[in-house]
Amino acid sequence: MPLMKPKPISPKLHALIDYGLVGSLLTVPSLLGFSDSVKKLYTAEALALFVYIALTDQPVAVKPLIPFPVHGKIDPFNIGQFALQTFLKPFQADRKARLFNVGFTALASLTVLMTDWHGPTKTNP
Template identity: 35%
Template sequence: MKLLSPRLHGYIDYAIVLLLVAAPLALRFEPAPAAVCYSTALAHFIVSLLSDHPLGAARKIPFAVHGALELSFGVGLLASPWMFRFSAEGPTRTFFVATGILLVLVVVTTRYVAGVLSRPEPYDRYDR
């Protein structure tokens, strides 16, 4: 069952970006996990701004493509403790696994075709 509307998905996107930016400072990450957090936050922010959903600014990326990119971010966050060799750090590994699972759950529970089937034109600023 798809629970999240495109608008709610947009709010969650920007909240996750803020979480990824704040986590290295709040949890005192080492340089490698901090770099992964900041680069993922930047990439996710750019994709969110360029996506065709109610909170997107440029609306150049179709919302379904946004979902595929977001799924890759989630899988990347899940795998990053082992890819970048910081899996021995308990709290850091837990943060990355939990955030990766959160992103995958957001992708799985979002209605990506809600706007496409009801309206052929892209969203405007007021979600009309």
């Protein structure tokens, strides 16, 4: 049986992308002048995601409590939530916010699909 080549995004790179996505949720809405309701929603989501990422067992974790493969099972639900919020009134009323949300969802989805969920972590190098 041939060995399967691991996916190109390591746990460390996945976490760095996640932290970058959190940063984008905290900065892009203000830079692009999104409504206060969109900015508040993204701020709450960013804070929740930051905690979840920081507590996942990956090489740049703050405290590795959540196994990395479990993070991989939760991510699709987060992505689904981002996809669905595209249809909320504040996003429908603001084309820039809607496009950002679709792009964010696509990037997060691609990251999940390309991640090696069994790569080295902080507790399992």
